[in-house]
Each structure stands twice: as C-alpha cells, then as structure tokens.
Amino acid sequence: MIETMQWVRPEEIEARSMAIIESEMPKGNWTPGELAVVKRCIHTAADFDYAENLYFSDGAVELAVNLMKSGNGFTIVTDTNMALAGVNKAALKQLNGTVRCFMADPDVAAEAKERGVTRAIVSMERAAKLDGPVIFAIGNAPTALIRLYEMMQKGEIHPDFIIGTPVGFVNVVESKELICQSDVPCIVARGRKGGSNIAAAVCNALMYQVTRA
Amino acid sequence: MIETMQWVRPEEIEARSMAIIESEMPKGNWTPGELAVVKRCIHTAADFDYAENLYFSDGAVELAVNLMKSGNGFTIVTDTNMALAGVNKAALKQLNGTVRCFMADPDVAAEAKERGVTRAIVSMERAAKLDGPVIFAIGNAPTALIRLYEMMQKGEIHPDFIIGTPVGFVNVVESKELICQSDVPCIVARGRKGGSNIAAAVCNALMYQVTRA
Numbered sequence: 215m216i217e218t219m220q221w222v223r224p225e226e227i228e229a230r231s232m233a234i235i236e237s238e239m240p241k242g243n244w245t246p247g248e249l250a251v252v253k254r255c256i257h258t259a260a261d262f263d264y265a266e267n268l269y270f271s272d273g274a275v276e277l278a279v280n281l282m283k284s285g286n287g288f289t290i291v292t293d294t295n296m297a298l299a300g301v302n303k304a305a306l307k308q309l310n311g312t313v314r315c316f317m318a319d320p321d322v323a324a325e326a327k328e329r330g331v332t333r334a335i336v337s338m339e340r341a342a343k344l345d346g347p348v349i350f351a352i353g354n355a356p357t358a359l360i361r362l363y364e365m366m367q368k369g370e371i372h373p374d375f376i377i378g379t380p381v382g383f384v385n386v387v388e389s390k391e392l393i394c395q396s397d398v399p400c401i402v403a404r405g406r407k408g409g410s411n412i413a414a415a416v417c418n419a420l421m422y423q424v425t426r427a
Numbered sequence: 428m429i430e431t432m433q434w435v436r437p438e439e440i441e442a443r444s445m446a447i448i449e450s451e452m453p454k455g456n457w458t459p460g461e462l463a464v465v466k467r468c469i470h471t472a473a474d475f476d477y478a479e480n481l482y483f484s485d486g487a488v489e490l491a492v493n494l495m496k497s498g499n500g501f502t503i504v505t506d507t508n509m510a511l512a513g514v515n516k517a518a519l520k521q522l523n524g525t526v527r528c529f530m531a532d533p534d535v536a537a538e539a540k541e542r543g544v545t546r547a548i549v550s551m552e553r554a555a556k557l558d559g560p561v562i563f564a565i566g567n568a569p570t571a572l573i574r575l576y577e578m579m580q581k582g583e584i585h586p587d588f589i590i591g592t593p594v595g596f597v598n599v600v601e602s603k604e605l606i607c608q609s610d611v612p613c614i615v616a617r618g619r620k621g622g623s624n625i626a627a628a629v630c631n632a633l634m635y636q637v638t639r640a
Binding site for chain 2: 295
C-alpha cells in the first residue's frame with residue numbers, strides 16, 4: 215500500500231488537489247472569484263455538494279475582496295473557536311485583519327444561561343458593539359444567524375458581510391434562507407450542510423484572492 | 428420565514444437533531460458505542476456518508492472508552508489547531524485528559540522546512556516522545572498517518588489508539604487504509620471524506636460515552 219502512493223512535495227499537494235477537484239466538478243456560471251470559493255469548500259470536505267449549494271449575493275466575492283484589501287482592517291467574527299482556529303492567521307495579518315469569537319467568554323455563557331438563550335445569540339449582541347468593518351463567519355449556530363437577522367431588521371446592526379454556513383437539522387436551512395433574503399452581501403451554504411470548517415474555508419478563499427494574487 | 432421556525436430550547440437542539448439523524452440513517456450492525464460515533468459524525472457534517480465509511484477495528488470503541496474512563500489520564504494529539512479547538516474541553520477535564528497539537532510550534536515549522544517534509548511528519552515525531560497513553564486524532568494530514576505507520580513498523584512508536592480522518596484527494600485514501608491494516612485499535616473514515624471537525628467529533632463521541640453515561 216505505502217509503495218503505491220505518490221511522493222508529492224508538501225507545497226504541491228494543494229495545487230494537485232485543486233486540479234483533481236476542477237476535473238471532477240460540474241461546470242457552473244461562477245465568476246473566477248466565486249469558483250475559488252466553491253473549490254476551496256469542496257477541498258475542505260471532499261464533498262462536491264458544495265458545487266450545488268453555495269449561494270453568492272450579487273458581487274459578494276468582489277465586495278469582500280475589496281474590503282479585505284483596503285488595508286483599513288476588518289474583523290472576522292466567528293461563532294466557534296474551531297472556525298477561529300481555521301482562519302489563516304498569516305493571511306489575516308498580511309491584510310491587517312483580526313478574528314474574534316465571543317462564544318467561550320465566561321460572561322457570555324452566564325448571560326445566555328440566565329436568559330435561557332444560546333450563547334450564539336449573546337455573542338452576536340457582543341459583536342454588534344465592535345467598531346470597523348465586520349465580516350460574520352457563522353458555521354455552527356442557526357440562532358446566531360437568526361439573531362443577526364432580527365437585529366438587522368431593527369437597525370441595531372449593519373454587518374458588512376455574512377458568511378452563513380451552519381450545519382445541521384433543526385432550523386438550520388431556514389436560518390440560512392433568512393440571510394439569503396436579506397440585503398446584506400453574503401455567501402451562504404444552502405441546505406443542511408456546512409460547518410465551522412466551511413466557514414473558515416470561505417474566509418480563507420476570500421483572503422487568498424488578495425494575498426496569493 | 429422566521430415565523431415558520433420552531434422554537435427549540437438550546438439544550439434540546441442536539442437531542443432533536445440526533446432523533447432526525449436516527450430516523451433517516453440506514454440500519455447497520457453497529458454496537459451502541461459505534462452507533463454513537465457514527466451519529467455524531469453525521470451530526471457534525473450533515474453528511475450521511477459517515478454511515479457508510481466509518482471503519483472500527485474490533486472492540487475499538489470499548490477500548491477507547493475504557494482508556495478514557497480509567498482516570499489515569501491520556502493525551503489526544505491532533506494534527507491541526509482546528510481539531511484541538513473542537514475537542515470538548517469540559518469532557519476532557521472531567522476525564523483527566525489533555526489535548527496537544529505541535530503543528531504551529533515554530534521549531535516544528537523550521538525543522539519541516541529544512542528537511543523538506545510536512546509539519547505533520549515532524550509533529551508526529553514530537554508526539555512519539557510523549558509519556559502516557561496517547562490517542563492520535565488525525566483529521567487533516569495523510570503524511571501524519573503515513574509517518575505514524577512507518578514509526579509503528581520500526582517499533583519507534585506504540586500509539587494506544589488512532590482516529591484517522593484526513594480529508595482530501597492526494598494520498599488520503601491510501602494513508603487511511605494503512606491504519607486500517609495495522610494492528611493498532613482505530614476508527615477511520617475511509618475514502619476521501621473526513622476533516623478536523625470529524626476527528627474532533629469522534630473524540631467527543633468517545634468521551635461522551637463516559638461523561639454523559
């Protein structure tokens with residue numbers, strides 16, 4: 215078995231993987247920027263469903279890339295420490311960006327318990343108070359997207375961009391459709407699939423369009 | 428849209444999700460412990476392929492659970508900080524376990540670059556020097572599994588357990604088959620699919636069999 219494997223230099227593994235993905239995926243009407251996002255999601259999960267389920271609002275990729283390359287900085291807010299861990303820190307640093315997650319803060323947990331709501335809801339309320347451009351990268355909690363939507367409707371929050379990729383079976387599909395129907399620029403994995411890894415993959419695919427260009 | 432969603436108490440979301448998964452998944456010959464692992468992987472990715480691709484060596488789940496509940500402690504070694512972030516820290520603490528990842532250590536990166544190998548290879552060599560029971564949870568790098576296998580063959584390492592769930596397109600399938608064919612107790616996601624999230628999900632599914640029992 216070990217003898218049948220190909221020796222591939224570490225720096226070539228990703229390029230070779232992307233070539234395999236491109237050869238096996240269906241053709242679509244994506245812009246080059248959208249295609250890069252689709253391919254990186256497929257790469258992250260080895261799941262070609264991401265060629266079917268990713269929704270891009272009009273001009274979303276271009277808008278996010280322009281925001282990221284402005285040099286003025288931006289904050290990515292995630293709803294899990296796992297997504298935070300998956301965001302490429304070298305790319306982030308190069309772009310003067312930061313990444314935050316409020317989910318594990320003790321006071322967030324305490325407030326959520328007292329109010330009988332998810333920590334994700336309280337985390338979004340914390341994020342609403344951040345200064346500067348904010349990109350939400352929500353890969354886990356549908357309640358985070360629902361709370362964002364409610365606050366947007368009331369004018370309490372104005373996200374610059376939403377990456378909506380919660381995964382699961384309860385209110386997940388619906389929470390993502392809310393974001394698709396909003397007027398905030400967004401990239402959403404429709405349906406049940408997604409995850410923290412997918413949220414991070416979308417962030418990285420956007421950043422790499424600047425840092426690897 | 429928002430009106431059509433069900434209000435579900437936070438603590439009920441997982442139970443309801445698991446019930447949906449169980450109602451939609453195929454029937455299999457899993458032990459109760461294996462079934463819990465399968466369901467948690469499906470839950471993590473909303474992907475029913477994990478009902479087909481998970482390989483359990485004989486008695487693997489029971490062995491891991493016994494190791495975890497011994498109270499003597501154990502170390503989970505991951506190959507990404509993302510998997511590390513996904514391992515439930517409360518369960519780990521309750522079981523006197525720790526989780527380590529060497530991938531982001533500056534000296535690991537330096538040595539990998541000098542030798543022209545992946546950081547995952549150097550990380551496995553670092554992990555080989557750890558004391559006490561070690562559970563490898565490898566969700567990303569096939570080279571980590573290949574290096575583990577080579578060291579096992581030479582008697583340089585004796586893992587207590589391997590969770591092998593790298594995802595991808597280059598040498599991934601083969602690296603996981605190596606572990607299936609070894610004599611180390613293991614849980615492996617065969618085929619291309621897997622990921623850091625799946626590696627963490629398997630760890631958590633095993634720990635919960637003690638902490639939530």
